[in-house]
């Protein structure tokens with residue numbers, strides 16, 4: 260059996276599982292500062308007691324106040340307390356998207372509230388308790404894992420990524436249907452109440468890492484990261500769709516055909532592929548994790564704009580990203596413009612040599 264995750268203090272690694280973690284929830288139009296406030300207040304029918312618990316300054320206070328009124332707990336409490344707790348948990352995890360992704364990321368690990376003072380919700384400290392809170396969290400995990408968007412993308416972990424432009428946070432994901440690994444690089448505090456500056460960047464090993472002049476990818480990647488840093492915040496989704504989705508070795512085959520005169524679309528087609536094999540549906544899940552639903556999108560590619568719109572993301576602005584035009588990618592960019600409908604305009608600095 261996988262190692263159990265034990266949680267208790269809200270400031271520890273898995274502290275977000277605690278009902279004392281500072282994640283507010285909205286239930287029937289009322290905002291509760293924590294699940295603990297909601298759970299403790301639900302024990303009572305008297306409006307003045309509910310209000311006192313509701314307005315407690317901390318979850319610890321909410322717990323303490325509720326104990327003061329232990330004689331006035333509603334008579335049916337024992338029969339409804341699990342449902343109340345589950346409702347609070349569902350609201351917390353549905354209303355704070357990263358928490359839900361972190362919960363699903365624990366896969367099949369047992370989740371245990373390690374608590375000496377509680378043998379009902381917790382494990383009683385020695386493992387003899389019922390761990391009902393851990394059980395409900397695992398039940399919620401089972402509910403979520405096969406649902407949209409957790410089915411299309413799985414969050415795995417995050418770490419710092421210092422770059423020459425600034426220090427980003429790198430969030431790792433896996434696409435379960437084909438095991439492809441993707442990244443989201445975020446910079447600064449994302450204010451998701453406003454459109455977030457983002458880039459969907461498809462992997463191009465040759466351009467991004469090997470300084471190729473055959474395309475514009477490396478230049479666009481650099482410019483996008485620089486722009487995000489100078490803007491103060493934003494996100495770059497690095498999508499592992501090498502070669503417009505045909506893979507690196509097929510891209511070499513396509514380049515070979517282009518060396519013999521084919522354009523970038525003809526080369527793909529001669530190899531038996533569509534001009535562009537990429538899909539973007541899973542980006543919706545990555546943006547869901549980041550709680551982004553409105554964006555300013557850095558791209559020249561209308562398919563990326565369209566894909567986000569289909570995914571329900573509000574693309575309030577397309578920010579042109581015309582970078583790295585040179586004699587080696589002149590024909591490539593011209594074909595991107597004429598056949599793949601990339602928006603490359605004179606006003607934004609594009610002109611064929």
Ligand SMILES: Nc1nc(O)c(N)c(N[C@@H]2O[C@H](COP(=O)(O)O)[C@@H](O)[C@H]2O)n1
Pocket residue numbers: 460461462463464473474476500501502503504505510513514517523527560591
């Ligand atoms: N299949 C293929 N043929 C070429 O000639 C190419 N240069 C590429 N490059 C890939 O295109 C993607 C970037 O295009 P967008 O600017 O995002 O439309 C990226 O996956 C490159 O590897 N592919």
Ligand SMILES: [Zn+2]
Pocket residue numbers: 463465466467474475476477
């Ligand atoms: Zn490229």
